[in-house]
C-alpha cells in the first residue's frame with residue numbers, strides 16, 4: 001500500500017519508516033520541507049497543490065503532524081480539514097490519526113485543538129481510527145529537562161502518567177493501519193501508571209544526579225483532571241518497555 005505519513009520528520013514520524021516498510025508498504029513522509037528519502041512537501045497550514053498531490057496518492061494515511069508550539073488550530077484542526085478535502089475517497093483505505101489520551105477530559109488549549117481535529121475526522125465519513133497515545137519517553141525527558149531550575153526539579157503533586165516507548169508506538173501504528181478502521185477512538189499507552197514525582201526521581205537519578213525533586217501542589221481543573229487519571233489510558237493495548245528501561249538503555 002502507498003502510505004503517506006504526515007509529520008514524517010517528527011519524533012514518531014521518523015520511527016514509522018522501518019516498521020511500515022517492513023510490513024511491505026511504500027512510505028512517503030510529508031513535511032513542510034519535504035527533504036530526505038521518501039520526503040514529500042506539503043504545508044497543512046496552507047494547503048494547495050503540494051498537499052493535494054501528496055494526499056491524493058495515498059491508500060493509507062498516518063496523520064501525525066502537529067504544531068503544539070505554534071498554531072494548533074491552524075495546523076491540527078484546519079490542516080486536518082485540508083487533508084480530508086485532499087484525499088482520494090475511492091483510493092483511501094484507512095486514515096489513522098495520532099491523538100493523545102485525555103484530549104476529551106483535560107482542559108488544555110492544545111488538547112482542545114486535538115479533540116476538535118478528531119471531530120473533523122469523525123464528521124468526514126472517511127475510514128478513520130483515532131489512536132490516542134500517552135506521552136513518549138523522550139518527550140517526558142524533554143519536559144523534565146525543561147522544568148529543571150538549577151538543582152531543583154518542581155513536579156506537579158499527584159499527577160499520574162503512563163509514558164510509552166516511541167518505537168513501540170510506531171510498531172503499534174503499523175499493526176493498526178492493517179486492521180479495519182475502528183471509526184472511533186482506541187488507546188495505547190506504556191506498561192506503568194506512574195506518579196509524575198516518581199518518574200522525575202528516576203529521570204534525575206539517571207540523567208541529572210544531585211537534582212532535588214519537589215512535588216508541588218498545582219491548583220485548577222487541568223491539574224485535577226491529571227491527578228484523577230485523565231492522562232492514563234482506560235483501555236487498549238500496552239507497550240512493554242518501562243520508563244526505567246528507557247533511562248538505562
Ligand SMILES: NC(=O)c1ccc[n+]([C@@H]2O[C@H](COP(=O)([O-])OP(=O)(O)OC[C@H]3O[C@@H](n4cnc5c(N)ncnc54)[C@H](OP(=O)(O)O)[C@@H]3O)[C@@H](O)[C@H]2O)c1
Nearest residue numbers: 007009010011012031032043044045065066098135136139
Ligand atoms: N510527543 C508525544 O509525547 C506525543 C504523545 C501522544 C500523542 N502525540 C501525537 O503524536 C503526533 C506526533 O508527535 P511528535 O512528538 O512525533 O511530533 P513532533 O516531533 O512535534 O513533529 C511534528 C511534525 O509535524 C510536522 N508539521 C508541523 N507543522 C506542519 C505543517 N504546517 N504542515 C505539515 N507538517 C507540519 C513537522 O514537520 P516539519 O516541521 O518538518 O514541517 C513534524 O514532522 C502528534 O499528533 C502528537 O499530538 C505525541
